[in-house]
Amino acid sequence: xxGKILDSLTxxxxxxxxxLVIDGLGGLxxxxxxxxxxxxxxxxLDDLARESSCGLIEPVGKGITxxxxxxxxxxxxxxxxxxxxxxxxxSALGVGFKLTERDVAARANFATVDREGIILDRRAGRIPxxxxxxxxxxxxxxxxxxxxxxxxxxxxxxxxxxxxxRGDYLFGDISDTDPQRTGVxxxxxxxxxxxxxxxxxxxxxxxxxxKEILKDEDPANMMLFRGFAKxxxxxxFMERFKLKALAIANYPMYQGVARLVGxxxxxxxRDMAAQFQVLKERFSDYDFIYLHIKETDSSGEDGDFDRxxxxxxDVDRFIPEVVSLGPDVLVVTGDHxxxxxxxxxxxxxxxxxxxxxxxxxxxxxxxxxxxxAGGILGTFPAVDxxxxxxxxxxxxxxxxx
Amino acid sequence: xxGKILDSLTxxxxxxxxxLVIDGLGGLxxxxxxxxxxxxxxxxLDDLARESSCGLIEPVGKGITxxxxxxxxxxxxxxxxxxxxxxxxxSALGVGFKLTERDVAARANFATVDREGIILDRRAGRIPxxxxxxxxxxxxxxxxxxxxxxxxxxxxxxxxxxxxxRGDYLFGDISDTDPQRTGVxxxxxxxxxxxxxxxxxxxxxxxxxxKEILKDEDPANMMLFRGFAKxxxxxxFMERFKLKALAIANYPMYQGVARLVGxxxxxxxRDMAAQFQVLKERFSDYDFIYLHIKETDSSGEDGDFDRxxxxxxDVDRFIPEVVSLGPDVLVVTGDHxxxxxxxxxxxxxxxxxxxxxxxxxxxxxxxxxxxxAGGILGTFPAVDxxxxxxxxxxxxxxxxx
Numbered sequence: 001x002x003g004k005i006l007d008s009l010t011x012x013x014x015x016x017x018x019x020l021v022i023d024g025l026g027g028l029x030x031x032x033x034x035x036x037x038x039x040x041x042x043x044x045l046d047d048l049a050r051e052s053s054c055g056l057i058e059p060v061g062k063g064i065t066x067x068x069x070x071x072x073x074x075x076x077x078x079x080x081x082x083x084x085x086x087x088x089x090x091s092a093l094g095v096g097f098k099l100t101e102r103d104v105a106a107r108a109n110f111a112t113v114d115r116e117g118i119i120l121d122r123r124a125g126r127i128p129x130x131x132x133x134x135x136x137x138x139x140x141x142x143x144x145x146x147x148x149x150x151x152x153x154x155x156x157x158x159x160x161x162x163x164x165x166r167g168d169y170l171f172g173d174i175s176d177t178d179p180q181r182t183g184v185x186x187x188x189x190x191x192x193x194x195x196x197x198x199x200x201x202x203x204x205x206x207x208x209x210x211k212e213i214l215k216d217e218d219p220a221n222m223m224l225f226r227g228f229a230k231x232x233x234x235x236x237f238m239e240r241f242k243l244k245a246l247a248i249a250n251y252p253m254y255q256g257v258a259r260l261v262g263x264x265x266x267x268x269x270r271d272m273a274a275q276f277q278v279l280k281e282r283f284s285d286y287d288f289i290y291l292h293i294k295e296t297d298s299s300g301e302d303g304d305f306d307r308x309x310x311x312x313x314d315v316d317r318f319i320p321e322v323v324s325l326g327p328d329v330l331v332v333t334g335d336h337x338x339x340x341x342x343x344x345x346x347x348x349x350x351x352x353x354x355x356x357x358x359x360x361x362x363x364x365x366x367x368x369x370x371x372x373a374g375g376i377l378g379t380f381p382a383v384d385x386x387x388x389x390x391x392x393x394x395x396x397x398x399x400x401x
Numbered sequence: 402x403x404g405k406i407l408d409s410l411t412x413x414x415x416x417x418x419x420x421l422v423i424d425g426l427g428g429l430x431x432x433x434x435x436x437x438x439x440x441x442x443x444x445x446l447d448d449l450a451r452e453s454s455c456g457l458i459e460p461v462g463k464g465i466t467x468x469x470x471x472x473x474x475x476x477x478x479x480x481x482x483x484x485x486x487x488x489x490x491x492s493a494l495g496v497g498f499k500l501t502e503r504d505v506a507a508r509a510n511f512a513t514v515d516r517e518g519i520i521l522d523r524r525a526g527r528i529p530x531x532x533x534x535x536x537x538x539x540x541x542x543x544x545x546x547x548x549x550x551x552x553x554x555x556x557x558x559x560x561x562x563x564x565x566x567r568g569d570y571l572f573g574d575i576s577d578t579d580p581q582r583t584g585v586x587x588x589x590x591x592x593x594x595x596x597x598x599x600x601x602x603x604x605x606x607x608x609x610x611x612k613e614i615l616k617d618e619d620p621a622n623m624m625l626f627r628g629f630a631k632x633x634x635x636x637x638f639m640e641r642f643k644l645k646a647l648a649i650a651n652y653p654m655y656q657g658v659a660r661l662v663g664x665x666x667x668x669x670x671r672d673m674a675a676q677f678q679v680l681k682e683r684f685s686d687y688d689f690i691y692l693h694i695k696e697t698d699s700s701g702e703d704g705d706f707d708r709x710x711x712x713x714x715d716v717d718r719f720i721p722e723v724v725s726l727g728p729d730v731l732v733v734t735g736d737h738x739x740x741x742x743x744x745x746x747x748x749x750x751x752x753x754x755x756x757x758x759x760x761x762x763x764x765x766x767x768x769x770x771x772x773x774a775g776g777i778l779g780t781f782p783a784v785d786x787x788x789x790x791x792x793x794x795x796x797x798x799x800x801x802x
């Protein structure tokens with residue numbers, strides 16, 4: 001409802017917006033050193049915070065730890081609960097696969113099983129990508145499917161691939177075959193509702209055939225599936241917000257979410273410096289540029305406090321360049337928290353700053369969790385970020401008389 | 402849903418409530434002087450803030466700039482999105498016109514057009530009110546309408562009037578004929594949905610006839626219409642909250658919203674002092690008195706920082722009188738922000754204070770945007786204000802066992 005109101009108020013403009021998403025930004029105190037943001041020497045982000053309205057954002061809701069899909073959708077102004085996109089769909093979009101409304105997608109992993117079918121390695125020793133490509137071709141050549149059903153198997157890096165089934169009346173509410181651990185057999189793909197029964201049968205047949213096709217391969221003699229989901233297109237960023245948008249993200253997942261909302265997606269870059277270089281080069285061509293930094297999240301997931309601190313300091317060095325581009329609205333935030341101490345995503349609200357001539361300054365003196373908690377924006381839902389951005393970009397008209 | 406729960410909990414009482422609405426209260430830093438509230442010398446409001454629970458309210462939602470209609474409805478406890486009232490209805494109620502459920506209303510302006518029908522002046526040189534009255538009569542005498550349709554044309558001040566069409570199956574989703582600028586012709590009244598087609602036809606006939614009737618007049622030789630809306634009565638303040646309520650507001654628009662929710666409306670006063678005098682005189686007769694100060698908003702709209710500061714200081718001088726009446730609950734807030742720097746309504750949350758024996762005091766030391774942001778109430782939706790008022794007035798019973 002609120003999304004609909006927002007959409008009805010958007011107007012065209014020539015203001016420029018930059019959304020810098022530092023993945024897994026928020027942290028927790030660890031070993032008496034404060035949080036990662038507190039431990040990091042980030043003078044430029046601190047300065048920026050002093051010139052901005054600050055707050056904390058909640059990706060999905062109090063206490064809810066989000067995946068990257070929902071947390072990014074929220075940042076992009078799409079209710080993450082109403083638009084719960086399956087991992088499979090995000091992966092397919094991430095590899096640039098053109099999904100249709102007749103498609104069900106799933107993540108696929110090559111794996112190693114023993115003679116009894118017990119999983120020994122969920123990643124088949126991270127086989128080389130070439131081997132992955134060869135095996136996908138082999139499978140596609142031999143798979144037999146019911147009349148009217150098409151299948152696609154798109155190799156990604158190493159052991160990863162994406163499965164897409166295309167046909168009429170396919171549905172994606174099907175349980176994972178990947179048990180997410182070793183020492184057990186793959187699970188059966190079960191329909192989670194009536195309408196997905198037919199699709200689950202097809203998946204079961206696909207799984208059985210793949211097992212047969214791969215049986216003499218080594219080490220990739222099995223395939224595991226998870227995140228089955230039917231593709232349902234979303235209204236695009238351009239339709240909703242009248243923004244021509246570019247995503248500068250290095251990882252397929254984030255490129256996938258960006259494609260899902262209709263952003264242009266720049267090819268992946270080798271490192272952060274190259275990403276910021278792209279930002280500079282493409283800044284004048286777009287109304288809205290989303291730049292995604294991954295390494296804060298991966299170092300957090302690895303429990304590597306020091307590395308996360310270093311990545312934050314690396315990001316900090318690029319902030320003056322970003323500011324010097326002169327965006328009308330600059331937002332720096334994260335999609336969720338990934339405290340090194342937890343080695344995983346967490347539910348903790350995420351530091352947020354918005355800099356524009358119309359953002360009220362507050363008393364925040366640095367870019368940390370605690371400082372932002374005292375910011376003038378308070379703690380608010382991430383799904384409201386786009387409304388705040390559009391308002392500050394003067395791209396919203398008045399509601400009601 | 403939340404509104405329904407609230408209504409089910411209201412109980413009678415003899416507590417007294419004052420809601421002081423300082424229109425366009427919130428501001429923005431300007432010329433290094435801080436915000437209007439920061440620049441103003443308002444010792445009484447500052448004292449009040451120290452004795453109160455403070456916070457910031459959001460009229461409609463993060464980033465949304467509201468019109469006065471929705472922002473007042475929210476303050477009065479009516480969801481501003483579910484109850485999006487058209488400008489025409491508010492204007493009709495504002496002039497005291499008794500609308501029925503068969504009515505569609507619109508704002509009307511006398512205007513000047515040239516021989517080709519191009520608009521030269523959207524206000525017909527702000528014709529005297531007497532001339533307005535004469536022209537409205539002339540039009541009504543000559544207008545011919547389809548069987549079963551009645552028409553009313555209520556003069557307001559200068560060039561302004563209200564059009565009301567009454568009949569069965571009339572609907573108000575019709576586009577404006579007022580293009581809101583000069584140098585172009587008036588627009589055609591177009592139906593915005595199927596059910597409004599018949600009404601749009603009638604409006605078109607009315608517009609054509611008025612053009613003919615006024616053709617020899619000077620300067621008011623045309624009429625422009627905007628804000629068509631069907632009247633849908635709301636459950637009254639009395640029904641919902643068991644409060645006998647009075648509005649002390651000088652402008653038709655605010656009187657209109659007050660009438661819409663069934664408040665008594667005091668006749669307009671010549672100035673702020675007279676309004677506070679009425680408050681004193683009628684205080685014992687009502688459970689709830691809403692007093693509306695307009696000049697903060699108009700000075701903000703004019704971009705006149707200094708005048709807005711002066712009006713705030715004027716209001717401040719009446720605060721001790723208000724306090725001395727001894728209301729059980731006193732709320733001071735605004736309907737929305739109107740920063741002088743923006744010369745318009747804005748989306749920024751609005752300072753809010755509630756003083757009652759049961760409102761927790763916080764660390765707020767003055768009545769400013771930034772101080773209120775650090776208040777114990779945080780930032781919250783304006784539609785929740787009435788629940789907070791009723792609770793502090795001991796006019797709500799417990800929810801559930």
